Amino acid sequence: MPYALDGRWTAPEFSLGYQVIDWIEAYLVHGPGDVQGQPIVMDREYARFIVDAYEVDRRGRRRVTRAFLSRPKGRAKSELAGMLVCAEALGPVRCDGFDANGNPVGRPVTYPFIRCLATEESQAGNTYDNVHYMLSEGPVYDAYPGLDINLAKVNLPQPGGGEIVPSSASSASKDGGKETLGVFDETHLYVTRELREMHKTVSRNLLKRKSAQPWALETSTMYAPGEDSIAEGMHSDFLKATDGLIEHPGLLFDHKEAPPVSIRNKAELRKALRYVYGPASEWMDLDRMVIELQTMQEHEAKRYFLNQPTATVDQAIEKEAWDAIVSEETPKPGDQIAIGFDGSLRYDATAIIGCRLSDGLVFPIAIWENPHTGDDWEVDVLAVDAAMAKAFDEYRVEWAYADPAYWQDIVGRWAIEFGDNHIFEFWTHRDTPMSTAVERFRTGIQTQQISHVGDATLTRHVMNARTREVRAGVVLRKDTKKSKKHIDACMAAVLAVEARADAIADGRLRKKRYRAISY
Template identity: 85%
Template sequence: MPYAPDGRWTAPEFSLGYQVIDWIEAYLVHGPGDVQGQPIVMDREYSRFIVDAYEVDRRGRRRVTRAFLSRPKGRAKSELAGMLVCAEALGPVRSDGLDANGQPVGRPVTYPFIRCLATEESQAGNTYDNVHFMLSEGPVYDAYPGLDVNLAKVNIPGGGEIVPSTASSASKDGGKESFGVFDETHLYVSPELHSMHKTVSRNLLKRKIAEPWALETSTMYAPGEGSIAEQMHGDFMKVLEGLLEHPGLLFDHREAPQVSIKNKAELKKALRYVYGPAAEWMDLDRMVIELQTMQEHEARRYFLNQPTATADQAVDKDAWDAIEVENDIKPGDQIAIGFDGSLRYDATSIVGIRLSDGLIFPIRIWENPHTSEDWEVDVLEVDAAMAKAFAEYRVEWVYADPAYWQDIVGRWAVEHGDKTVFEFWTHRDTPMANAVERFRTGIQTRQIFHVGDKTLTRHVMNARTREVRAGAVLRKESKKSKNHIDACMAAVLAVEARADAIADGRLRKKRYRAMSY
């Protein structure tokens, strides 16, 4: 249920969010900052998020188990998280039946245990700082006698608590959270923070009646750092691709359109868009000036909320998007194939490319879901997929990386001819650098195209380059990264196979009419 920032938003049929908003506005004040102590009036954009986050089904059960809120720096994400912590502690956040109109009626959580996660060992965290102020000031303090608010934790009248936690403390505590807040998850890159995230996420599974859930807030991540924010974005993309079931995920991301940082008028317009209602109280003119002095990837990531690639990204996203065309691949088309495989840890990919026009399409991609250490690709399934490709298309040339697959690649050569199936060792720098150069040049000059497959696109966007004497070769952003690039590697081999097939005179121009674009 992603958020549509252009206004195409459909309210859930049932939601406690409206009551939560009313409670926040009635009992809380703004946290530390320019407007601290002033009454809260929830803006439209964050109101929509709260309504989505508190959607319930016809029985009154929560539908969202994990919400991810992505906004630019300065958009008061931590303050919003603090408001929701206070509401989860005291407000009408769980269903207590239906009213006369068939709408849910809210009630407080019985014994709420809420954890605010901080990234620094020496700090309570931005979310808890807001909670501490909000529960110490304003109407809530008088309305809920018995609140015990201090820097270490908040004791809730009737039982329950709000605690700030760091990586070390959370990992040692077998808590039973009813709500957890992970603030600024683009910073969750260390093993300790990953462990904290995993521990608290497990704890949220312990209390069925309390309907626990988690809120993650972040600005956009730096691709390749392996942050929790990057993992969450990757999971969401897999949900869209149908590769992962996560019905309880709410992914609410607002990103500025692509503009030139040097064009001040365009930049200001983009800032106004990405900050939404907050643009009215942001100093956009100053931001435009300051962003001119920053490194571009920092400006885009923190203030335009764009997941900005590092300089070593193999393929520019805009260039890749520009060569997407309709998929009109047909049985009998002349094609070349690239194959890159892994037995256990990574992915295995068979990618085709039509000889006549360079249209790239995935034949089959298998990915390790990283849910079990025992997973391995079904070798017989891969073999059958290659056989089916030969039966369905006129396969003229195959380049296959034989690492881990040497026996099978050898058998393919026997079955389909050693003038059709060739080994291509991707660890050899010079031929690989030449193939990568052909692939990237084909994208930039629009000599090759692709059908817009989301999994293939994700692999291409995950790919990084490493400079060697012969040029640039492909690599993952880190050796232990779970972001697959194997389909990109197979696409590179397919493009190289096509070029060699054409050079060998195998293109039947009279039988196959090239597409026009």
């Protein structure tokens, strides 16, 4: 299903894409921008994408249930999405049989319901802005009398009817779901719980109308690794599908990125830009782009304009390095371990993380996260207390560092219960000791002296962590002060690794002894 743009493209045996392209070029004009109102002539890359997206099988049913288009900033992805929304509303987009030559014949969808998803509550979204303009201008408005177009939604002509609606995270979750097409624009921005829930809700809705053959269209610039965005998840699913690890026969993943290049080399950069923008490079101002990209941070230039997945410059741990130390090992009852604890009562998360003394295996013992649903949430203190007691009962806990902020009474009680030679306070807001612990943690990852079990929640917290420079070195922080992206499990992991080091330095590691056998 997916294809490589830099290789040979094999056209599907059957596709309605050619008819869809003809309809777009006949009835639509370009949306807002330098060429607004001008007739559309589909470029070859986007024509290929449409032909692939509208592939049908021998029964005439759609083969693509989810299409993902990844291109650099400024490549008119939202405009293409707008064209397809208009076509899905009025054009020949579903198979009505085959002609005498064996080619599929298109027909409109019966009562199309198309949802254009926006990332911000106050926006209609780039896709819907294009739809609004395209349906208001050009031949389509006169060819389809009865179009009712406004900023809130588009009502499609009778007798069939139908709707095109822009939706935010809150409004999408309240509707019953009759979607025949869901359009998700810039899914590299879908990193919050609300946006992920919106994506999940609409994706579920697309399963309801079998006869309408619903599908999803996702467009995006490449993601920042570790942000756990929808775009990153789609890329992961694609890689797993191509490796045969999961089945996803309806996925079309169309991604194009520039080859590795230094943005300081103007000749190489210009060549890379011409490649990644493809046909659009003919009307893009590449000369200006080359100059402007020299002034940008490299990670921003590569991600947005070369369409390469690139982490932010202040990300504490690189995803590649973290993924490289995943272990198949698991902790066992009776193992000697160290523990790190970082907690919040209400807004953030609370985590208890273990680190095995013998080999530095990091693993979650328990993690509680504020779901940020708008309700008054508070961590279950009794559950936290019970989890710590269970850890001491199940493992040989040699050393535990606990950040006592908001938890001083409980940490003090743990010291009495489990011994003040096992439970120690570690204030994470103190820059000097914290920067030392962070340096140990990052060095352990880079040199692969520690490992982890691959827990998804712990990984997300680690990838959310950013660095802040202090006099003593660097400490960890959230991306913004009020961010809902938790890092507490990462903080606890840092404390667990530091606790392991101090336990070993104190002579608490009990090495296995082997008895020599002579024959």
